[in-house]
Every structure is written in structure tokens, then in C-alpha cells.
Amino acid sequence: xxLMLAVVGLYTITSxxxxxxxxxxxxxxxxxxxxxxxxxxxxxxxxxxxxxxTITANWLAPVFVLLIALSKYLEFxxxxxxxxxxxxxxxxxxVGILLFVSYFTDVIIYSQTISIVKLLFIAxxxxxxxMIAVSGREKVNYKKIALPMVLYLAARFIYGFVMNAAxxxxxxxxxxxxxxxxxALVMLPSAKPWTVAKNSxxxxxxxxxxxxxxxxxxxxxxxENAVAAESLTNFAFIPPMILIVIFIVGLFSKSTxxxxxxxxxxIVCIIGILGFQVVGMI
Numbered sequence: 001x002x003l004m005l006a007v008v009g010l011y012t013i014t015s016x017x018x019x020x021x022x023x024x025x026x027x028x029x030x031x032x033x034x035x036x037x038x039x040x041x042x043x044x045x046x047x048x049x050x051x052x053x054t055i056t057a058n059w060l061a062p063v064f065v066l067l068i069a070l071s072k073y074l075e076f077x078x079x080x081x082x083x084x085x086x087x088x089x090x091x092x093x094x095v096g097i098l099l100f101v102s103y104f105t106d107v108i109i110y111s112q113t114i115s116i117v118k119l120l121f122i123a124x125x126x127x128x129x130x131m132i133a134v135s136g137r138e139k140v141n142y143k144k145i146a147l148p149m150v151l152y153l154a155a156r157f158i159y160g161f162v163m164n165a166a167x168x169x170x171x172x173x174x175x176x177x178x179x180x181x182x183x184a185l186v187m188l189p190s191a192k193p194w195t196v197a198k199n200s201x202x203x204x205x206x207x208x209x210x211x212x213x214x215x216x217x218x219x220x221x222x223x224e225n226a227v228a229a230e231s232l233t234n235f236a237f238i239p240p241m242i243l244i245v246i247f248i249v250g251l252f253s254k255s256t257x258x259x260x261x262x263x264x265x266x267i268v269c270i271i272g273i274l275g276f277q278v279v280g281m282i
Contacts, residue, residue: 004227008241010220015088015246017213022083025206027196029077034191035207036076037184039214044177044221051222052171061175064166067158068179073187074155078148085145089246089258089266090132094149096125096243096273098156103276117279125272131265172225240273 018036021027027035055061082091100122106112133142163172197204224238247266251257258266 003223004238004241007220007223007227007238008245010216010223011238011242012245012249014213014217014220015092015242016249017210018079019083019088021206021210022080025200025202025210027080027200027206027210029080030187030190031193031196032080033073033076034184034187034193035196035210036214036217037072037180037187038193039211040217040221041177041180041184042211043215043218044173044180047218047222048173048177051173052225053174054171055174056169058169061166061170064162064170064175065178065182067162068175069182069186071155071158071162072176072179072183074151075159078152078155081148082145082152085141087250089243089250091152092239092243092246093129093132093266093269093273095153095156095239096269097129097153098160100125100276101153101157102160115279118276121272121276121279123272125269125276128265128268128270128272131261131268135260135262135265173221176221240270240277243273244270 018032021032021035079091103112103118103122107114163175166172166175193207197207200206202209227238247258247270
């Protein structure tokens with residue numbers, strides 16, 4: 001339990017830092033992608049002795065690495081566009097859709113039995129998302145972020161799908177490490193990291209903060225793998241717990257504090273996602 005809570009805390013820091021990088025430091029998609037990739041690699045390398053470093057001589061291994069690099073590029077680049085208009089909590093709430101996409105994938109591909117209770121929680125969560133969307137329509141231009149949101153969610157789904165397929169061929173840690181190295185090298189020319197401190201409102205302070213917050217991200221990755229090895233139940237509860245923590249943190253900030261319909265929608269989303277998870281564990 002303590003390890004799971006630690007992972008939730010680490011990932012919460014990373015999520016809030018992404019919002020900082022976009023809204024205050026004013027990093028664009030290329031810059032955020034580069035710092036996310038390079039910074040995580042920087043801190044992940046010293047942690048390799050504590051991680052699963054399995055790699056087999058299989059031609060699919062580099063294919064998996066490239067697919068993860070592509071999914072991470074889309075995730076980082078699209079999140080930079082989305083976070084210009086919405087809070088980290090709202091983005092995490094929309095990510096809850098992936099729980100349901102995965103569920104229907106299991107139903108269609110693996111013939112899993114449909115649960116009426118789960119369908120009700122899906123409907124509840126969608127109602128909460130509609131409330132959030134309606135309450136924020138004046139400040140969030142959903143037409144501008146519709147495509148980035150679809151690509152972002154697709155990237156997150158592809159990530160989980162590929163990592164599952166890579167099991168036994170190359171470990172998730174090594175897949176991610178090589179993918180982030182490839183991504184950092186590819187993004188280097190367009191990100192121009194050597195000019196970021198000069199052009200960003202946060203200057204060198206912003207660069208240091210964004211890079212240092214990649215340490216919690218690297219630790220979170222290893223911790224998440226350890227939690228999964230101990231308990232799939234605890235592993236499944238990590239995303240909704242992050243959602244709840246970000247929601248609570250947002251209550252203490254005037255700029256992110258939900259009110260009115262947004263507050264009701266946020267609570268409904270939390271109940272829907274958490275309820276869906278609980279039913280899945282019973």
C-alpha cells in the first residue's frame with residue numbers, strides 16, 4: 001500500500017509539472033517532448049540496476065521500441081496543446097475513457113462477459129465528462145483540442161497495448177528507455193533546448209524545475225512495475241487515485257478550483273471511474 005501511494009504521489013507531481021511547463025514556462029510541443037524524454041532517460045539510467053532489463057534476440061523488440069517512441073511523441077506533443085486550454089485534472093478525467101475502451105476491447109476480442117453495473121459506471125463517467133465540457137466551454141475551445149485529444153487518447157491506448165504485446169520479448173523498462181532515447185534524439189533539432197531558457201518566461205529556473213520533475217517520473221515508472229508485480233488490484237487503482245489527488249490539490253488553487261457544474265462533473269467522474277475499477281476487482 002505504501003509503495004502504491006508513493007507511485008501516486010510521484011505521478012501527481014509529474015502531471016502538475018506538465019501543466020507548469022505549458023502554462024507558465026510556455027514550452028511548445030517539441031520542447032515539452034524533448035525534456036520529458038531526455039529528462040526521464042537521465043534519471044532512469046542510474047535506476048536500471050533495480051529494474052527488469054530483459055531483452056531477447058527477437059526482431060520484434062526494435063519494432064516495439066519504435067511504436068512506444070511514436071506513442072510517447074503523440075502523448076507529449078498533444079498534451080502540450082491540450083494543457084493550454086484545460087487543467088491537468090480535466091485531462092486525467094478524459095483519460096478515464098481508456099478504461100472503458102480497454103473494457104470493450106476485452107469484450108470484443110477476448111469474449112469477456114458484459115457487466116451491466118460496469119456499463120452504468122461508464123454512463124456515469126461520461127455524464128461527468130459532459131458536465132465538465134459544458135461548464136468549461138467558454139474557456140476551453142474543444143474544436144481546437146478535439147483532434148489532439150483523440151490522438152492523445154489513442155497514444156495512451158497504443159502504449160498499453162504494445163507494452164502488453166512486448167512482454168517476454170523486452171521488458172517494459174528497456175522498451176521505454178530505448179524509445180525515449182530515440183525520441184530525444186529525433187526531437188533535438190526542433191526543440192532547440194539550448195535556447196529554451198532564453199526564450200521562456202521562467203528562464204533557467206523553468207528548465208531546472210521541469211528536468212528535476214523527471215526524477216519522480218522515473219521513480220514512478222519503476223514503482224509502478226513493482227506494484228504490478230505485487231498486486232494487480234493496487235496497480236489498477238493508481239490512475240483513479242492520481243485523478244483524486246489532482247482534484248484535491250486543485251481545490252486549493254484559485255486558478256484550478258472547480259466550481260458549479262464543473263465541480264459536480266468532477267465528482268461524478270471520480271465516482272464513475274473509481275466505481276468501474278472497484279467492480280472490476282470484485
